[in-house]
Amino acid sequence: MKITSLLMIAVLLSACSDRGQSVTDFKDYESYLSLSQAVSSGPVNEELKFWSDRLKKNNDDASLIKLGALYSELFKETGLAEHIVLSDSLYKEAQKRNAEGLVEIYQALAANAISQHKFQDAKEYAEKALSLKDKKSASLLLLADVSLEIGDYARANQILRQFKNKRSFAYLIRKAKVKDHEGMLDSAIVCMEQAYHRVRGNKALSQWALSNLADMYGHAGRIEDSYAVYLNVLRNHPSDDYSLKGIAWIALSHDKKIKDAKRIVNTLAARNRMPELHLILAEIAHLEGNTLEKANQLKKFRSLASVPAYRPMYMKYLALLEAEEFNNASAAVSMAVEEINNRSTPQSFDLLAWGYYHQNKFKEAFEVATKHVENQTFEPEAFYHLGMIYHANGNHEKGDQYLKEALKCRFELGPSTTAKIAAAIESL
Amino acid sequence: MRLKLNLKTLGLALVAIVACAASYLIAADHIDSPAVTGTGSDITDVYAFQSPANANNIVFVVNVQGLLAPTATAAASFDEEVMIEINIDNSATKDNTEDLVIQAAFDNGKVKVYGPEAPIQKGVMSTLLKSSPIEASISAYGANPIIGESNGIKVFAGPRDDPFFFDLNQFKAIIGGTATSFNNPGTDAFAGTNVLALVIEVPKSMLGSGSINIWATSNREM
Amino acid sequence: MMKTTLKYLSMIAFLGMVITFTACDDDDDNDMPVNIIYEQEDQMARPAINTVFVSTGEKDIFNTTPPAEQGAAFATKFNDKLLALNPGYTTNLLGLDAATFTGVLATDVLTVSLNAPTTFYDGTNVLTGRKLEDDVITVELILLFGGPDAMSNPGLTDDHVDANDKSFSDSFPYLASPH
Known part of the structure; x- marks a missing residue:
């Protein structure tokens, strides 16, 4: 066990380090950019x-029920909220026609609610189905x-422990x-690779597994593998x-x-209509030094993501922007509470702590962060925030350590956050 | 947690080690898990009849994944974690316990059919037979059926028209109390839709004599 | 393109690689099993039995109860269901009273003759198999609702869908090509 842990540490340490060489090549994916929406949704539209x-x-x-699905x-x-809203209403109409309620419909409604980040509804539907x-x-x-x-990891683990088909x-x-949540990325990758092997013959599921694997390879520092897998998915879809x-x-971050x-x-x-695309465009504008365009893109994101159908899905992003970009930390705090x-x-509490930090309520930030975030998530964003909060509370040793840890994930954090952290290490 | 404790004992760091994960810019939420329903183990129908082509043979048909629209059929595939088993009771007493099984497993675009043979394990748990299977590529939508054949056994797996016909909706209306009788003519709820079919033709001599009781099961690999 | 292909190949090689020191699951050993074991999820023999007779909340149980045990577990429930569907049930065309009829149905197996015509019902042979073209639903409706002479509840004994929408073939695999 000890040897395994040491190896794991070695892998994790090397995983997050940067590799110099360029990975992407525009020619590899150029053809996928010319598709129209009509083409991409063709099969679904015919079935509709x-x-x-x-x-x-x-x-x-x-x-x-078919139309709902x-x-x-x-x-x-498409990312169009009206589609998931319509899906819900079709399922509910079908459910009205069945006196006892169909378990499949409750399950479908639960899955839809998860997609919309309506987790309390999702839980109710899933319990009803059960x-x-x-x-x-x-x-x-x-x-x-x-x-x-x-965040009910105990229940999730209990269900999985009792699940019989462990392959x-x-x-x-x-x-x-x-x-992944436990910070055991290498184990997570092995699980997902095994999952992929189980469904190689199924186009939709194998692509799903591969695109998740591509994300994970990226987080493990295996950018070339990540890129190759994304291209492989695109070749089939x-x-x-x-x-x-x-x-x-x-292309942007690496x-x-x-x-x-x-x-x-x-x-x-x-x-x-994925609103978060405008966040990436804002990051790009920032790197280009185009302040006006950056502000434009952030506003676009905020107006797209704030509509009721999207708001729960993007609460985290909205709260971060209020705190970091729009100088409205109190809005960030109230959104964090909603979240x-x-x-x-731990990620939701991280938002709250980060909101307090921006309100200069460093003590409150520290309390929330040490109670609900520290050692409960291992994500770079939380480490960045923990570092700043420790610094603000006078613990510069831990503050630096967290910031330096976060910096190992410069690929995930992106250029401008990376620069902010590097500057903080210099100055604090 | 354990990781952190180890680090402390090793004196390497005061803080835990970061695990790189997507930042909010690239959307930290992984794609939602695929649907848990419709996983491919639902049997829609079972048929067993004397072969129209050879009176010495019996044909077994087991269909899964019903109500496939034509445009959804090409993308449909057998669940490779699921083994379909035809259970055969050929005892004189008809105790409804399987004496023989035929097993069909799906792997990398192929169907592999084992048996008929005595099962390694009876009941709700099944063990894959160890004899060498008869294989056939799973037929593609729109292509000619691919037939695997050996020892007088023929196998086919792939999309077919759903052979079932039933005015299911009117039946539901009657059961639900919103209608009192069937319509004439009725409406076939399965018209125009496809299923994934497994068809196996076996010499009667391999099954027994007189009559047999059969049932089909779908079974997920543990 | 060449570059892409090479990357693709390296990825496949990786996915095929056996990870020696990292396991997915510490609750489970990941060695390849000697025996490949399956657990039953669904079960079926006669058409529509589960749909019509098994109540909500019991379908999983019915689907994982071996036929030899189904009769003991479900015959009474099927009997109740039959009398709920058709309160006036006395006997049916086969001369079976409610308890006998549901006793047969609750053990969900399909009898297949190896030496006589195979059919769900052809006027002479009863339950000796199931052919693709058999109008099994109408047969079941007659047995459920038609009374001893098949004349009761005429509105319920035929769904008036008498054949498949595509014709079947005389050669393997017999089912019609997909739509």
């Missing part, structure tokens, strides 16, 4: 027509998902999430915007190819 026609003709539950899928492609007893293992998996999201895809991907976004980040990153993100922003009510994770 099939079930809409059938619904008109038969007015049946099965068509309602398709709009949920479409939401993942109470109906049928399809129990799916209900338990959903409860494990919700538990992970709301199944469903188990392995959740175990990967747990390991040219409209996978998630992978293009991953490549844009490598290769410092600002122009290439901008071309990708501008393309994505034109065909997909804690939705999900009391």
Whole structure:
């Protein structure tokens, strides 16, 4: 066990170090930028027509449920909130027609609620599905998902421990999430690789596993592997915007190819409503020294992400911006409290501490951070905040250590946060 | 937690080691887990009949993943964690316990069919048979069926029209109390949709004599 | 393009690599098993039995109860369900009273004849198999609602969907090509 831990430390230490060479090549992914939205959602749209026609003709539950699932899928492609809202209403209409309630519909509603970060609703739906007893293992998996999201790691672990199929895809991907949360990235990668092997024959699932693996390879410092896997996903699914976004980040944060990153993100922003794309464009504008454009992009993000359907999904981002960019720390604090009510994770408490820090309430920040954040998450953002909070409270040794730890993840933090941390180490 | 304790004992650091994870700029939330429902183990129908092509054979059909729209069919695939088993009771007393099983496992685009053979394990747990299987590539949507054949056994796996027909919606309406009788003509709820079909044709001589009781199961690898 | 292919290959090589010192799961050993073991999730023989007779909350249990034990566990429940669906049930075309009929149904196996015509019901042979073209639902509706002479509840004994929307083939794999 000790040897394993030492090896793990060695891997983690090397993992976060920077490698000099450029990884991305515009020619590799150029062709994926020319797709129109119509092309990318083609198969889903054709299927929508099939079930809409059938619904008109038969007015049946099965068509309602199929349409609900398709709009949920479409939401993942387009990022349009109206699609997930429509999905919910189709499921609810189908549910109204079934006196006892269908367990599959409660499960689908729970999954939709997770997508929308309505975690308390998700939990209720998942519990309701579980109470109906049928399809129990799916209900338990959903409860494990919700538990992970709301920070109830004990319950998630308990469900996973009792899960019998420990070689199944469903188990392995959740175990990967747990390991990731515990800061055991290498174990998480092994879980996700095993999960991928389980579903090689399934196009949708194997792509899902690969795009998650690509993220994880990036976090492990294996930028080339990460890039290769994103490209592999795109080869099979040219409209996978998630992978293009991953490549844009490598181009920006690792290769410092600002122009290439901008071309990708501008393309994505034109065909997909993911508000966070404007955050990356703001980062790019910042690096280009274009203050006006940066402010524009941040405002665009705020107006897109603040609409009710999106707000819970982007609460964290909105709170960070209020604190760091819009000079409105009290708004950040109240958003953090909302976020804690939705999900009391270490990351949510980190937001609160960071809000207090920006209000110059260093003591409160310290209390929250040491009680709810420190040693409970190992993410670089939290380490950055912990470092600043320790400094502000006079513990410069720990402050520096946290900042230096955070700096090992310069790839994840991006150029401007990295610069901020480096400057803080110099000056504090 | 354990990581941190080890570090302390080793005297390496005062603070835990960072684990790099996405920052808010690139969206820290991983993509949501794929749907837990519709995982491919739901059996829609089971058929067993004398082969129209050879009176010495019995054909078994087990269908999964019903209600596939035509445009969704090409992307549909068998769940590779799921083994489909045809259980056969050929005892004289018909105790409804399997004396023989035929197992179909799906791996990397192929179906592998084992048996009919005595099961290694009876009941709700199953062990994959160790004999060499009959293999066939899983047929693609729109392509000619690919047939695996050996020892007089034929196997097919791939998308087909759903052979089931039923006015399910009107039946539900009757059960639910919103209708009192079927319509004439009725509406086939399965018309125009596809399933993933497993078809296995076996010489009767391998199954027993007189009559047999059969049932199909889907089983997830542990 | 060449560069991309090489990267792709290296990735595949990596994914195939065995990780020697990092395990996914400390609760479980990850050695390749000698036996590949499966646990049952779904089970089916006669058409629509689970849909019609098994109540919400018991479908998982029904699907994982071996047929030899299903009768003891479900016959009474099936009997109650039958009488709820058709309170006027006396006997059916097969001459079976409610308890006998549901006793048969609760053990969900399909009998297949190896020496006689295989059919769900063809006017002569009863439950000797299930052919693709058998109108199994109408047969079941008659047995559920039709009374001893198949004449009761005429509105409930035929869904008036008598055949598949595509015709079947006489050669393997018999099912029609997909839509």
